[in-house]
Amino acid sequence: MIKTLSGRVRLLWGLSLLIPAVVLAQPIPPTINTTLSGRITDQRTGEPLIGATVLIKGTTNGGTADTNGQFTLKTGQKLPFSLIISFIGYQSKEIIAEGNPVNIELAADSKQLSEVVVIGYGTVRKTDLTGSVSSINTEQINKTINSSLDQALAGRAAGVQVTQTSGQPGSAISIRIRGGNSITGGNEPLYVIDGFPVYNNNTDANAGVVSGPSINALASLNPSDIESMEVLKDASATAIYGSRGANGVVLITTKKGRAGQNSITYETYYGQQSVLKTVDVLTSARDWALLKNDARANSGKAPYYTDAQLQALTGGTDWQKEAFTSALIQNHQLSMTGGDDRTRYAISGNYFKQDGILRHTDFDRYSIRINLDRDFSAKFRVGTNFTASKVSARIANAGIVNALLSMPPTVPIRTATGEYTYQSEFETPLGNPIATLEKEINKTTTYRLLGNVFGEYTLAEGLVAKISFGADIINNKQNRYVPSTIYQGANASATGTASVGSKFASSWLNENTLSYSRSLGGRHSINAVVGYTQQAYQNESVIAGSQQFVTDQLTYNDLGSGSVYTQPSSSATQWALNSFLGRVNYSFDQKYILTISGRADGSSRFGKDKKWGYFPSAAFAWNVSRESFLASVPSVSNLKLRLSAGITGNQEIGQYLSLATLATNTYFFGNQTVIGFAPSRISNPDLGWETTAQYDAGIDLGLFKNRLSIVFDAYYKRTTNLLLNVPIPYTTGQSTSLQNYGTVDNKGIELGINSQNLRGRFSWNTNLVFSLNRNKVVSLGDGASYIISGANIAKVGEPLGSFYGYQTNGIFQTTDNIAELPTIDPTKTKPGDRRYVDINGDGKITQTDDRTIIGNAQPKFIGGLTNNFSYANFDLSIFFQGSYGNQLFNQNKQQLELLTGQQNASITALDRWTPTNPSNTIQRAFEDPAPVNTSRYVEDASYLRLKNLSLGYHLPKSIASKIRSSQVRVYVTAQNLFTFTSYSGYDPEVSRNEQSTLNLGIDYSVYPSSKAYLAGLSISF
Structure with missing residues (x-):
C-alpha cells in the first residue's frame, strides 16, 4: 500500500513538472x-x-x-x-x-450586488446564492500580520470565532464556525485550497518531541498568495463536502495570472514586536522574603530570613523583564503574473521571519507558488497549482512562562562568577528560566509540497468534464536537547537529554466532475455538477532519544553517545475516503432559486457496518427585489430571502477506533523483563458518524443603490451520535467503549453590515460583523449527566467549556467563623483560610455535592469593525475585533496565590490575610496548601482590541513612472495596538489546550501575545 501510494505521488509530481513545457510547446490552430x-x-x-x-x-x-x-x-x-x-x-x-x-x-x-462567489466545486453569482457564505476581503487581510492563513479570519466573518492559542510565532490557531459540535472529535473547519481539501491537523507538523506549543500546519502556506477566501457556514453550502462539512468549510483560491496584465510586484515590511503586557508578581526581594517567613510561621516553622537579612535585602530580579525582548519581524515577496490569450501564469516567492518576544524563539518560512493554466483550444484547458515551503521554528519550553512567574525575585540570574544560577535554593527547587531559554534546543522543521494538476474539456454546449489529481506531502523533523548545565538537563535520572522525532505524512486526491450550465427560454437556468472523488492519507512517525551524555557539544546529533537510551516509539496510520457528490441549482426568472445538493462518503475510519454516510441538503431563495411590486421602492436595491436545511458529518475522530486493538505491556518473569501484548479496546462494528443537522434562515438586503448592504442569518444546529467513551461491564475486559452517544445543540444569529458612507475624493467605508452562538449539551448517553476534565465539565443542560469547582465567599476571620460555617476539613481550617459556599445546605463542604458550575468560556457575542478611509493618494484602515461575555480559568493566578513561600506570588500577596490585615479576599500564606478550583480564579475575559491600524500612501503616477513603476505604495501599520479588558492575565484571547472543545478557556503557562509596529512597501512594474 505504501509503495503504491509513493509511486502515485512521484508520478503526479512528475506530470505537474512536465505540463508547463508540454503546454507551451503546443501550436495555435488557425x-x-x-x-x-x-x-x-x-x-x-x-x-x-x-x-x-x-x-x-x-x-x-x-x-x-x-x-x-x-x-x-x-x-x-x-x-x-x-x-x-x-x-x-x-x-x-x-x-x-x-x-x-x-x-x-x-x-x-459596484452599484450592483452580483459578484461571483466561489462555492464547493464551482462558482455562482451572488444573486443566485442560496446558502450562507461569507466572503473575506483579501485587501484587508494583506494589511495585517498573519503568519498563517487561518489567522486572517479573526473578526472578518460573522459566525467565525478565532482564538490565538499561543503567542509562539507560527503556533496553532483554534477556529469555530457557528460553535463547537463535537466533544471528543475535531471541531476545526475544512480548508479547501485551490480545490484540495486540507484538515488543519497540527500533529502533521509536529513529530511529538517538542515540549511546547504545537506549530500550525497551515503556517507553511503563505497568506499573501490568497486571491479570495469564502467561509461556507450552513448545510446548503457545506453538504457537498459531506462527512467533512459539519464544522464549516473555508474555500481558498490563490492568485492567478490574467491575459494581457503582465506585472512584477515586490512587497516587503519590517517591524518590531513587544509583549502586550506582563503579569503583576512580586519583584521586590524583601516583599517576597516577608512572604516566605509568613508562610513558615503559619506552618509552625522558624523564619527563613533573620531580621538582619531582611534589612540587607534590596532590589530583586524581574524575571519577566529579563525574558521578554523586542523582536523583529520581516516579510519579503516577489510575484510575477500575466499571460496571453492562451496561457496565464502566477509565480511568487516569499520569505517570512518572525522572532519571538521570548528570547531564542522564532519562526521563519520560505515558500514558492506556481499557478499555470493554458487553453489548448476553445474546448480543452489544463492547469496546475503548486506550492512548496519550508518552515522552521525554535519553540519555548512548555513550562517556561510558569517558571518566569514562579521564580522568586531573591534568586539572581547569574552567580558571582558569571555563571547562570542553577536553581532556586528553597524546598521546592525551580530551574533558571533564562538559562533554559538560552541553552535548551527545541526546534522543528517542516517541508511541504501541496498542489494539483487538472484538465477540463467541453463535451457539448454547457457540458464540461474536469479531472484533477493532487497531493499534499509533509515531512517534519523535530530536535530537542536539554544540556547538563541547566536544571532540567541534570537531575538524578539524566545528565543531558536528547530526543529526535520525524514524521512523514502524505495525502493524494483524485476528483472527477461533470458540470452543466444552460439557460432555457430566457427565464429558466440550470447549473448542475456531479462527481466522484477519492482520497487516501498515510503517515509514519518515529521518536528516539538518549540521556547521560559525556559532553553537550554534540547535542542531538549523536544519540549513540548517550549512555542511557530512552524507549523509542514509532507509529503508522492510514485512512481512505471515497465519495459521490452532486448539486443542482435551478433559477426561474432570476427570482426563485432552488438548490439541492448531497454527498455520499465511504470512510475507512468507521465500523464495518457504518462505512457509508449520506449527507443531503436543500435551499430556496427568493429575489424579492426583482418582483414588480418593489419596482416603485427605489431605496431597495436588493432583497433576497433564503431558507436552507441539511445534514453534514464529522469524520475527524482518529483512526482504527472501531477495531479491537492490542497494546504493549511490560511484565516481569523471574529476574527478566519481557514485553507482551494485552487487549486495549474492544471492537465496535456500528461505530458511525457524528452527524449535524442544520437549519438556516437569511436575509440579504441592499439599500440606496447598495450603498448599505445587510446580511442577516439565524441558524439552529443539532449534532447527534457524538463519539464518547461509555462505561461497559468489566466482564468484557475493558472499562469503557467508544460509542455513538450524546447530542450537542448550537443556535445563533449573525449580522454583517457594509456601508459606503462617503464617495468621491474623500471616501469612507464601514464593515461590521456581529454574531452570537448559544451552545448546550443535550445528552451524554444513557445514565450519564456529566464528564469532568480538570477544571472543565461537560454537563447536560450546560454549554461546553463550563468551569467546575467551588464558589468562594470570602475568608475565615476567626475561630468562631470556622465553628459556625461549613468547611472542607474543620480540623485543619484556620483563620485566614478561604471559605466556600455550601451549595446543598448540609452544613459541610464536599466534592460531590458542593462543586458547581462557576463560569464558562463561551462568549455571549463576538464581532469586528473595520473602517476604511481614503483621500487623494492616502488610505487609512482601522480594524477593531472583540469578544464579550467569555470567561477564563486563570490557572496562573491560582498558582501565584498559593502563597507557599516556595515560589513567587502575585502582587495581590501584599494584601494577604494576617491578624493585623484581616483581608476578606486573599488567604493567609501557608507552606503546603492544595490548589482548589474556585470561582476566585474565573475571570471575565471580554475584550475589545484595536487589531490593526494601517496608514498608506500611493506615490503619484508621475513620480512612479520615473522609475517605470505602475504603482508604489508605502505604509505604516500597528497590530494589537490597544486591548481593553479587565482580565489580569497576559491576554484574554488564549487557550492552553489549543483546539480542544472540552477543555476550553484554561490559561496556564501560555506564551504571551505581542503587539507590533512596522513599515512596508509595495511596488509594481
Missing part, C-alpha cells in the same frame, strides 16, 4: 471564421462568469457562457466583427473580435 469561441472571466478574480451573454453587434446572434465561462458562436460571417458582452452585476463591454478564441474580462459594477 482562425476559424465561421465559429467563434472564447472565455469570459471576472477581471479581479479570474473566475468564470457563468451565464454571461455574448451578442454579435447588429444581429440577434448570441450565446451564454457555461460553467467554465466558455462560449461558442456559429457566426456565419468572417472576422473581424464587434461583440457586446454583458452580465448582471458587471459593466457591459464592447470589443472587436479579430482572432479565435477571444478571452474577455468584465469589471464588476
Whole structure:
C-alpha cells in the first residue's frame, strides 16, 4: 500500500513538472471564421462568469457562457466583427473580435450586488446564492500580520470565532464556525485550497518531541498568495463536502495570472514586536522574603530570613523583564503574473521571519507558488497549482512562562562568577528560566509540497468534464536537547537529554466532475455538477532519544553517545475516503432559486457496518427585489430571502477506533523483563458518524443603490451520535467503549453590515460583523449527566467549556467563623483560610455535592469593525475585533496565590490575610496548601482590541513612472495596538489546550501575545 501510494505521488509530481513545457510547446490552430469561441472571466478574480451573454453587434446572434465561462458562436460571417458582452452585476463591454478564441474580462459594477462567489466545486453569482457564505476581503487581510492563513479570519466573518492559542510565532490557531459540535472529535473547519481539501491537523507538523506549543500546519502556506477566501457556514453550502462539512468549510483560491496584465510586484515590511503586557508578581526581594517567613510561621516553622537579612535585602530580579525582548519581524515577496490569450501564469516567492518576544524563539518560512493554466483550444484547458515551503521554528519550553512567574525575585540570574544560577535554593527547587531559554534546543522543521494538476474539456454546449489529481506531502523533523548545565538537563535520572522525532505524512486526491450550465427560454437556468472523488492519507512517525551524555557539544546529533537510551516509539496510520457528490441549482426568472445538493462518503475510519454516510441538503431563495411590486421602492436595491436545511458529518475522530486493538505491556518473569501484548479496546462494528443537522434562515438586503448592504442569518444546529467513551461491564475486559452517544445543540444569529458612507475624493467605508452562538449539551448517553476534565465539565443542560469547582465567599476571620460555617476539613481550617459556599445546605463542604458550575468560556457575542478611509493618494484602515461575555480559568493566578513561600506570588500577596490585615479576599500564606478550583480564579475575559491600524500612501503616477513603476505604495501599520479588558492575565484571547472543545478557556503557562509596529512597501512594474 505504501509503495503504491509513493509511486502515485512521484508520478503526479512528475506530470505537474512536465505540463508547463508540454503546454507551451503546443501550436495555435488557425482562425476559424465561421465559429467563434472564447472565455469570459471576472477581471479581479479570474473566475468564470457563468451565464454571461455574448451578442454579435447588429444581429440577434448570441450565446451564454457555461460553467467554465466558455462560449461558442456559429457566426456565419468572417472576422473581424464587434461583440457586446454583458452580465448582471458587471459593466457591459464592447470589443472587436479579430482572432479565435477571444478571452474577455468584465469589471464588476459596484452599484450592483452580483459578484461571483466561489462555492464547493464551482462558482455562482451572488444573486443566485442560496446558502450562507461569507466572503473575506483579501485587501484587508494583506494589511495585517498573519503568519498563517487561518489567522486572517479573526473578526472578518460573522459566525467565525478565532482564538490565538499561543503567542509562539507560527503556533496553532483554534477556529469555530457557528460553535463547537463535537466533544471528543475535531471541531476545526475544512480548508479547501485551490480545490484540495486540507484538515488543519497540527500533529502533521509536529513529530511529538517538542515540549511546547504545537506549530500550525497551515503556517507553511503563505497568506499573501490568497486571491479570495469564502467561509461556507450552513448545510446548503457545506453538504457537498459531506462527512467533512459539519464544522464549516473555508474555500481558498490563490492568485492567478490574467491575459494581457503582465506585472512584477515586490512587497516587503519590517517591524518590531513587544509583549502586550506582563503579569503583576512580586519583584521586590524583601516583599517576597516577608512572604516566605509568613508562610513558615503559619506552618509552625522558624523564619527563613533573620531580621538582619531582611534589612540587607534590596532590589530583586524581574524575571519577566529579563525574558521578554523586542523582536523583529520581516516579510519579503516577489510575484510575477500575466499571460496571453492562451496561457496565464502566477509565480511568487516569499520569505517570512518572525522572532519571538521570548528570547531564542522564532519562526521563519520560505515558500514558492506556481499557478499555470493554458487553453489548448476553445474546448480543452489544463492547469496546475503548486506550492512548496519550508518552515522552521525554535519553540519555548512548555513550562517556561510558569517558571518566569514562579521564580522568586531573591534568586539572581547569574552567580558571582558569571555563571547562570542553577536553581532556586528553597524546598521546592525551580530551574533558571533564562538559562533554559538560552541553552535548551527545541526546534522543528517542516517541508511541504501541496498542489494539483487538472484538465477540463467541453463535451457539448454547457457540458464540461474536469479531472484533477493532487497531493499534499509533509515531512517534519523535530530536535530537542536539554544540556547538563541547566536544571532540567541534570537531575538524578539524566545528565543531558536528547530526543529526535520525524514524521512523514502524505495525502493524494483524485476528483472527477461533470458540470452543466444552460439557460432555457430566457427565464429558466440550470447549473448542475456531479462527481466522484477519492482520497487516501498515510503517515509514519518515529521518536528516539538518549540521556547521560559525556559532553553537550554534540547535542542531538549523536544519540549513540548517550549512555542511557530512552524507549523509542514509532507509529503508522492510514485512512481512505471515497465519495459521490452532486448539486443542482435551478433559477426561474432570476427570482426563485432552488438548490439541492448531497454527498455520499465511504470512510475507512468507521465500523464495518457504518462505512457509508449520506449527507443531503436543500435551499430556496427568493429575489424579492426583482418582483414588480418593489419596482416603485427605489431605496431597495436588493432583497433576497433564503431558507436552507441539511445534514453534514464529522469524520475527524482518529483512526482504527472501531477495531479491537492490542497494546504493549511490560511484565516481569523471574529476574527478566519481557514485553507482551494485552487487549486495549474492544471492537465496535456500528461505530458511525457524528452527524449535524442544520437549519438556516437569511436575509440579504441592499439599500440606496447598495450603498448599505445587510446580511442577516439565524441558524439552529443539532449534532447527534457524538463519539464518547461509555462505561461497559468489566466482564468484557475493558472499562469503557467508544460509542455513538450524546447530542450537542448550537443556535445563533449573525449580522454583517457594509456601508459606503462617503464617495468621491474623500471616501469612507464601514464593515461590521456581529454574531452570537448559544451552545448546550443535550445528552451524554444513557445514565450519564456529566464528564469532568480538570477544571472543565461537560454537563447536560450546560454549554461546553463550563468551569467546575467551588464558589468562594470570602475568608475565615476567626475561630468562631470556622465553628459556625461549613468547611472542607474543620480540623485543619484556620483563620485566614478561604471559605466556600455550601451549595446543598448540609452544613459541610464536599466534592460531590458542593462543586458547581462557576463560569464558562463561551462568549455571549463576538464581532469586528473595520473602517476604511481614503483621500487623494492616502488610505487609512482601522480594524477593531472583540469578544464579550467569555470567561477564563486563570490557572496562573491560582498558582501565584498559593502563597507557599516556595515560589513567587502575585502582587495581590501584599494584601494577604494576617491578624493585623484581616483581608476578606486573599488567604493567609501557608507552606503546603492544595490548589482548589474556585470561582476566585474565573475571570471575565471580554475584550475589545484595536487589531490593526494601517496608514498608506500611493506615490503619484508621475513620480512612479520615473522609475517605470505602475504603482508604489508605502505604509505604516500597528497590530494589537490597544486591548481593553479587565482580565489580569497576559491576554484574554488564549487557550492552553489549543483546539480542544472540552477543555476550553484554561490559561496556564501560555506564551504571551505581542503587539507590533512596522513599515512596508509595495511596488509594481
